[in-house]
Amino acid sequence: MITALGMEEIMFALFAEITLRFTALGVLVFLAGIISLAVSGHKKRAGWDLGVFVLIALLCYGWIYITLPEPSMSYTVTSNLIALVVAALIQAGFAVNAVIPKVNIEAGKLKVHRKDVSPDRKMGASKFGKLAGWGFTALIIAFAVFAFLNVSEAKKVANLAPVSSDNSTANAPMPVVSGKNKEVPVVNTPATVLTQINNSLSNIPNANVYDVSHVRVQIYHNKMTYVAPIDFDGSFFRFMRYKKVDGYFTVDATSKTAQPKFVKKSMYYTPAAFFGKDVRRLMYAHSAMSGYVLMNNTPQLEVDEQGTPYYVATLVHRYGVTSRQDFRKKAIVTINAETGQAHVYKNLNNKPKWLDVALDPTTAAAQVDAWARERNGWWNANGVGGARNGVMVAVTGSGTEADNDEVTPVQYGDQIYYLEALTSARSSQTSVMGYAFTDAATGKSYYYRENKDAMTPDRAQKLAKDMMKQTGWKPKMPMLYRIDGRPTWVVSMLDSSHAFRSYVYLLASGNGTQDTVATGSDATDTLAKYRALFGATTASGSGAGKLRKVSGQVLRVSQNGDTVSFLLQGKRVVYAVSAKADPFAPFMQAGDQVSFKARVSGTTGNITGQVTNSALAATKKDAK
Known part of the structure; x- marks a missing residue:
């Protein structure tokens, strides 16, 4: 060694x-x-x-x-x-x-x-x-x-980008929530995680020496996890005194009760170190003569399945003598944070299996932007009087990554994808033209055209904020899920300290109307309310959960918009019914004896048809 x-x-x-x-x-x-x-x-x-x-x-x-x-x-x-x-x-x-x-x-x-x-x-x-x-x-x-x-060369470079197109969203790698698949929405935003970790810094040795400035998402032990390294706070003299940092934090990205876990590792090579232990300069020194260019982003920490920390950075290639990226050619450089050993992988197929994110979000965003904006020529997109034929731009400010916050990492199966919503170049339009998913492991992008009047993620944020204006909570990180076949924006609401408070589920093609939006304090409750909005069947025609006959005495009742949720004595299931499907449901009270059919999955029950309520039987008979 x-x-x-x-x-x-x-x-x-x-x-x-x-x-x-x-x-x-x-x-x-x-x-x-x-x-x-x-x-x-x-x-x-x-x-x-x-x-x-x-x-x-x-x-x-x-x-x-x-x-x-x-x-x-x-x-x-x-x-x-x-x-x-x-x-x-x-x-x-x-x-x-x-x-x-x-x-x-x-x-x-x-x-x-x-x-x-x-x-x-x-x-x-x-x-x-x-x-x-x-x-x-x-x-x-x-x-x-x-x-x-x-x-x-703009048009040629844009068309060389590895982007595949699909005329519908049916095959898009959206995380799926249905009767058979139960993906858990990501609840912890990077802002939340950074706040939690900074609150936990005092529990580690020499806490006043360190800083936490970035987090990276990866699949760790089969879970979507944030990894956040501690690093020197920029002081040369403190670096000379301590020489190393003591480890990194991991946080489950899907649990609102997740607490930062500190992993103790002696990391001598970090971005804030000096001289030969400066990770970025080590990466540059080992890659500059390779024909590839080290991006300007801060190297990100990723850990293997044994917890060994590696700093990782994406390398790109320029097209000819231009300053444009040749998106066909990508490489990565890794530095072992404990030993300083460097490796340059010019072929992403040869990267280590544990390395989930070979492509950094800024490069992913640049690749999609070049293809979406300039595939029909530079003048068409940028010139005075350009026709703007086929020009699309990424929605900015609603993601968590890249220079303009246009990218959000999502998990689909065991892979990480970067999601971008593409819209018209006209700023007044708020409808999505399509979605771009970039595989963080292979560097390939996939565009799926949206054929419905779906809202952009920033509009979903604004609608979520307006719905909870009285709370003062702020919407963050809208993520696109396929819930029972319906593309749905899942927005997390955070308080002023970046703590998670609530979910807002919005049907992407629903334009924010009351019958297409559900809110709740946890994923299960919000999902039950959201499903109840659409009655018994899913968009794909199949039910969500096993259909059962249920009867019992009502214990508690709550209503949010058109969704009525209630509990029965002795049952740990949240049942939900739409007031549109059953106009008498809002008049249900604790103590009523009820019976109905529902599709039950775990602690969620979606009622099909109407609720038979003995206390309201005469009223329903008169109504007929």
Whole structure:
């Protein structure tokens, strides 16, 4: 195993190689000037020139170490041309007053003497000056060519993105809730998890040294789980004092009663560490010469099934000499947070099985955005008077990930997908044109066209907020579920401390009307109320749960909108019926003797037809 010291030495050596990549032309010009001075007998001047070269080389090394410039072809070309121009100008300065040696051959004898020949004394400076001029011209041309290609290649790049289209949402990987499938909605938002973890920091050693700034969702032990690493708070001196952090937190994403669990691990390599233990610079050093580009996002922590922590980052490839991403080519780099060992996986098929999220949310959003916006051309989408034919944009501000909060991770089966709702480029429209799901493991995206008048997630948030305006709670993280075949927005309501308070279920195609919205304090209660809105059958024509004949005495009754929920003596099942299906249901009271048919699944019972209530039997008879 490579020691920590060996890891640091390797990293600094790699940075020297990367510096040469960006400055190779400038280095060649410097060496030519130094050798020219030395050969001509100007050793002192050559020494000064060498000193300047070393100083500039160190400055370039430091600049690259700090800024981590993109190792793309276009950036490499332009940086080399800049280095050439700067080096040529410096060499011209050193050559201006250089004395040119005069060589005479007399009677077979070589005689060399120094002579300052006025007309020719600027000859070396002139050559380097011309070189600087040619280099500057080439730089301007390169900028112009790269800018032109960025626009002209937009359509080609967008259509090369691995995005498959479907004309309906029937096959979309929406989490399913039905009689046979019972996915639990994600209740803990990243904001909730971060608040919980910061409240738990005081329970770990040296808590005043650490900070928690991000969480990552993954499948851990077959559950959707948030992983949140602790890291140094940015202080160099505290880093030098402690050298390592003590571990990370895990939180169940689906349980509102979940508590952060601290996993103790000695993590020496983190994003907030310094020198050779800085994870981002380690990743950059190991990947910069691979032909791939490290994204600007903070490396995320993911753990294997044994709990070993790894920092993971997505690597992308640029298309030709443009600054556009070639979405066909993706790679990842991992750093073992305990040992510092790095691996670059250029083929996602070769990644470790435990690694669920190979594609970061920002890259996923960029891939979908390029395809949705520019597949019919750059001018069509962005130009003055562009037709905007087929242009779609992601709904922003309603997700939890990416630069504009347009992406939300969801679990479907044993995989993580990034969900984006796509709508018209016209900001006044609030209907969904389709949904994009990006497989976080393979990097492939899938677009499903919405054929109904479905609302956007930000509209679902606004409707949920208006429904609970009196509480002051804020809607967060609308997620799309297929409940009994119906696409449904599930919105979590949080209080001012980011604690979960309530669910709001909204039929995606329901436009927020009372008969398409249900609220409740937990998933089971809200699901029962939501199902009761639609009566006995599901959208797919099959029932949700086993049909049973039920009778008993009413214990408790509650009503929310058109949904009447009640409990029976001795039964731990929440029964729900729609007032539209049974107009007498709202008049039910505790103590009434009732009988009915219901589809029962766990603690949820959805009533089919009407409730027979002995106390209201005469009223119903008169009504007939």
